[in-house]
Amino acid sequence: MLIVLKLGGSILCDKNIPYSVKWDNLSTICKEIKQFFDEKQLHSKGSEKPKLIIIHGGGSFGHPVAKKHIIKDENGNSKFINMETGYWEIQKAMRKFNDIIISELQNYGISAVSIQPSSFIMFKKEGLHFDLEVVKRMLEKDLVPVIHGDIVLDELNEYKIFSGDHALPYLSIELKPDLSLHASDVNGVWDENKHIIELISSNNIENVKKALSSSSKEDVTGGMYLKVMECFNSGVKSIIFNGNTAGNIYKAMSNNVDGTIIEK
Ligand code: IP8
Numbered sequence: 001m002l003i004v005l006k007l008g009g010s011i012l013c014d015k016n017i018p019y020s021v022k023w024d025n026l027s028t029i030c031k032e033i034k035q036f037f038d039e040k041q042l043h044s045k046g047s048e049k050p051k052l053i054i055i056h057g058g059g060s061f062g063h064p065v066a067k068k069h070i071i072k073d074e075n076g077n078s079k080f081i082n083m084e085t086g087y088w089e090i091q092k093a094m095r096k097f098n099d100i101i102i103s104e105l106q107n108y109g110i111s112a113v114s115i116q117p118s119s120f121i122m123f124k125k126e127g128l129h130f131d132l133e134v135v136k137r138m139l140e141k142d143l144v145p146v147i148h149g150d151i152v153l154d155e156l157n158e159y160k161i162f163s164g165d166h167a168l169p170y171l172s173i174e175l176k177p178d179l180s181l182h183a184s185d186v187n188g189v190w191d192e193n194k195h196i197i198e199l200i201s202s203n204n205i206e207n208v209k210k211a212l213s214s215s216s217k218e219d220v221t222g223g224m225y226l227k228v229m230e231c232f233n234s235g236v237k238s239i240i241f242n243g244n245t246a247g248n249i250y251k252a253m254s255n256n257v258d259g260t261i262i263e264k
Pocket residue numbers: 009056057058059062063066090094148149150151161162163164165221
C-alpha cells in the first residue's frame with residue numbers, strides 16, 4: 001500500500017519568520033506517521049505493507065532565499081539574478097530544511113532518506129525529467145524518500161523553481177499510489193458558502209471548477225484550483241485536510257480524516 005503525503009509549508013513553518021520551524025507540529029506529524037506504521041505493520045503483509053513518500057515545499061527556508069534571487073524585468077516577468085551563488089544558496093536552504101525534517105523523522109524511528117531535486121531533476125518540454133528508479137528501489141527497502149521543493153534547470157537552461165506541487169502530481173501519475181494526501185492549513189476545499197466540500201467527483205467537478213476558478217487562477221504553484229484539478233486528473237484518491245490538527249496525519253494515512261476527498 002503506497003501513500004504519498006505532502007506536508008504544506010504553512011504547517012511546518014511560520015512563513016513570516018525566515019528559517020522558523022513549527023517544532024510541535026513537526027514532532028506530532030512524525031509521531032503519528034510512526035504510530036500508523038507500527039500499527040499497520042503488525043497487521044499486514046506483502047503488498048498491504050505500508051510504503052510512504054513524503055513531499056515538502058520551501059517553507060520559510062527556500063522561499064525567502066529564492067525571493068532574493070528573483071526580480072521582475074521591464075515587462076513584469078520574473079527573472080533570476082546572481083545565480084552563480086543563488087543556485088547553491090537556495091539548494092543550501094532547502095538542504096537545511098530537508099535535513100531538519102528527516103532528522104526528526106529519524107528520531108521517531110522512521111527510515112527517512114533525502115531526495116534532492118536540484119541534483120538530478122529538470123523540466124523538459126514534454127514534462128518533468130525525474131527518474132523514479134531509485135525512489136522505487138528505496139520503497140522496496142522500506143525506506144521513506146523525502147522529496148522537497150528546490151531550484152532546478154529547464155531544457156533551455158533557464159532556472160526554475162521546482163515546487164512540491166510539481167512533485168505530487170508527477171508521483172501520482174507515475175506511481176499510482178493508493179492514497180495521495182495533502183496536509184494543508186485549511187480544513188478542505190470550500191464551496192461559495194464557505195462549507196467544506198466533502199467529496200469532489202465527476203458528479204460535481206464542473207460546479208467546483210466554477211467556484212474555484214475565479215478565486216485562485218493566478219497562483220501558479222499553490223492555487224486550490226490547480227491542486228484540485230491535478231488531484232482529479234491523476235485518477236488517484238486524494239484527500240485535502242488540515243495538517244495543523246493533531247491526530248489528522250494518522251487519520252489521513254488511515255483513510256479516515258475530515259477534509260475533501262477527490263476521486264474521479
Ligand atoms: O513551497 C518551493 O516549493 P513549494 C521551493 O512547494 C523553493 O512551492 C525553493 C522556494
